[in-house]
Amino acid sequence: MRRSREPIIWALFGGGGMASALFMPVLILVLFIAMPLGWVQGVQGAPFAELQALVRHPLTRLGLFVFISLCWFHWAHRFRYTLYDGLQLSHLNELVAVMTYGIAIAGTVVGAVLLWGVG
Amino acid sequence: MAETLTKPETVTLEVFRYRPELESEPTFDSFEVPYHPEWMILDALNYIKDDLDGSLSYRWACRMGVCGSCGMLANGQPVLTCATYLESLLPGPIRIEPLEGFPVIRDLVGDIGDFMGKLSEVKAWLIRDEEKPVEEGEYLQTPSQLDDYKQYSMCINCMLCYSACPIYRLEPEFIGPAAIALAQRYNMDSRDEGAEQRMDVLSQHHGIWDCTLVGECTEVCPKNVDPAGAIQRYKVSATLDYFKSLLMPGSSS
Amino acid sequence: MNPKYRLYYPRWYRKRIPIFWWLQKRSHAAFMGRELTAVFVAYAAIMLMVLVLAMDRGQAAFAEMMDWLGTPAVVVAHVLVLCILLFHTITWLNLAPMAIVVKLGDRKVPAAAVLIGHYAAWVACTGVVAWLLIWR
Numbered sequence: 135m136r137r138s139r140e141p142i143i144w145a146l147f148g149g150g151g152m153a154s155a156l157f158m159p160v161l162i163l164v165l166f167i168a169m170p171l172g173w174v175q176g177v178q179g180a181p182f183a184e185l186q187a188l189v190r191h192p193l194t195r196l197g198l199f200v201f202i203s204l205c206w207f208h209w210a211h212r213f214r215y216t217l218y219d220g221l222q223l224s225h226l227n228e229l230v231a232v233m234t235y236g237i238a239i240a241g242t243v244v245g246a247v248l249l250w251g252v253g
Numbered sequence: 254m255a256e257t258l259t260k261p262e263t264v265t266l267e268v269f270r271y272r273p274e275l276e277s278e279p280t281f282d283s284f285e286v287p288y289h290p291e292w293m294i295l296d297a298l299n300y301i302k303d304d305l306d307g308s309l310s311y312r313w314a315c316r317m318g319v320c321g322s323c324g325m326l327a328n329g330q331p332v333l334t335c336a337t338y339l340e341s342l343l344p345g346p347i348r349i350e351p352l353e354g355f356p357v358i359r360d361l362v363g364d365i366g367d368f369m370g371k372l373s374e375v376k377a378w379l380i381r382d383e384e385k386p387v388e389e390g391e392y393l394q395t396p397s398q399l400d401d402y403k404q405y406s407m408c409i410n411c412m413l414c415y416s417a418c419p420i421y422r423l424e425p426e427f428i429g430p431a432a433i434a435l436a437q438r439y440n441m442d443s444r445d446e447g448a449e450q451r452m453d454v455l456s457q458h459h460g461i462w463d464c465t466l467v468g469e470c471t472e473v474c475p476k477n478v479d480p481a482g483a484i485q486r487y488k489v490s491a492t493l494d495y496f497k498s499l500l501m502p503g504s505s506s
Numbered sequence: 507m508n509p510k511y512r513l514y515y516p517r518w519y520r521k522r523i524p525i526f527w528w529l530q531k532r533s534h535a536a537f538m539g540r541e542l543t544a545v546f547v548a549y550a551a552i553m554l555m556v557l558v559l560a561m562d563r564g565q566a567a568f569a570e571m572m573d574w575l576g577t578p579a580v581v582v583a584h585v586l587v588l589c590i591l592l593f594h595t596i597t598w599l600n601l602a603p604m605a606i607v608v609k610l611g612d613r614k615v616p617a618a619a620v621l622i623g624h625y626a627a628w629v630a631c632t633g634v635v636a637w638l639l640i641w642r
Contacts (some may be wrong), residue, residue, distance in 0.1 A: 139520050142582070143583065148612075151594075154550075154595075154596060155598040155599060156631040157632075158636045159588060159592050160632040161550070164635070164636060164640065165557060166584045166587075170572045170573075170581065171576055174639075180556035182565050186561055186640060188639075189558060198554070198558070198571075202555065205550070206541065206548060214542035214632060215539045220538055220541075241552075244555065245551075248558055248562075
């Protein structure tokens with residue numbers, strides 16, 4: 135009997151889960167709460183240039199790309215099973231799989247374009 | 254000495270009844286059972302069968318929590334009825350139903366043939382390429398090697414975990430917590446050489462991959478087997494094994 | 507017995523599972539909530555990309571985005587998102603000892619050590635990212 139290829143996507147799910155667990159809270163706190171509220175520099179003058187340089191650094195681009203991609207695949211795998219268990223859609227299993235992983239691939243591609251196609 | 258807490262004289266049990274020869278839908282029968290502080294639910298059920306309604310059907314055997322026969326739902330929770338005090342469920346009424354996930358044959362008796370089949374599917378026994386001849390003596394095992402699998406060997410096949418698992422109810426083809434925990438019990442036994450064979454079964458879609466770590470199975474297990482842990486560990490080892498075989502084709506795990 | 511054979515035993519009683527079975531028990535609702543945190547992980551990934559885009563368009567675009575992020579309703583929304591992602595982090599890290607059981611020689615690494623190790627990693631990652639974004 136052929137073994138399922140689930141380990142590949144489970145590894146992506148696991149990696150995405152760990153990465154998002156470790157890094158997302160601080161990113162949200164700093165970039166989406168602290169900076170807009172002015173608790174932390176990053177909007178006016180010199181600090182912005184430094185931030186921009188940081189983001190444009192090749193290592194940051196690579197790190198961000200891997201991180202974003204893992205987050206997408208984490209969502210895709212978990213949401214797929216949420217649809218199976220929560221809405222009992224497992225009879226639509228190919229459609230759900232194509233939809234969720236398709237969106238994850240699209241998100242990854244968009245990420246690559248944004249990180250390397252601009253600036 | 255004055256009694257500060259008044260204990261009731263009787264307790265009401267609302268028992269699930271299903272008599273396919275009489276009705277097509279299940280009903281609940283109410284029974285008034287004498288209350289004794291040392292009684293378990295099983296004692297109450299035996300009282301009902303002996304004195305109130307001899308037609309009540311249910312499974313039980315050892316009455317001491319080692320055979321795994323008497324699993325039922327008490328107020329919606331899967332429990333061993335021989336190990337659950339009536340006192341813990343006061344003031345009542347106490348609702349008794351058969352375990353979820355299994356079709357009900359009659360009253361509190363469910364069909365467990367599916368689980369029995371799965372035990373065979375995961376090859377829950379020691380597999381060796383070659384048996385050691387008797388003259389060579391026993392297979393020796395250190396305490397550390399025993400420790401590797403001992404927890405998973407505690408399973409009494411009571412199926413409370415299957416009742417608790419929402420995935421098993423949604424996907425009856427899912428192999429299920431106890432079967433995987435028992436597969437792990439043998440995979441981790443130093444005397445066993447059958448991990449490869451079991452992986453063929455467990456890596457199917459309805460093997461371990463249906464599990465989404467709800468975790469209820471571990472919560473209800475009366476023997477602390479931790480089937481959820483067994484399943485997660487197997488996901489990790491199956492994934493590592495998969496990548497190993499991808500990167501190094503031809504190497505056996 | 508294969509579940510497919512149940513068709514041939516019509517007198518057995520099978521309870522139908524309601525679509526919203528997970529609303530009937532608190533532990534199941536919490537489980538579903540935990541799984542749905544993944545939606546907010548995807549949302550956060552999208553927002554990070556939007557932020558990178560704004561940053562690449564220059565200071566004006568970035569400032570505009572920061573202004574929008576600073577409006578009260580949006581701040582409240584993101585505080586909620588932060589709480590949801592913290593729920594994801596905590597439930598994820600708490601389950602780590604279940605999946606990761608290692609042996610050093612003859613001794614099993616205690617579950618508490620695995621747990622503390624994961625939380626320490628979280629603190630370390632948080633510290634590094636905060637330092638990079640704020641003080642570098």
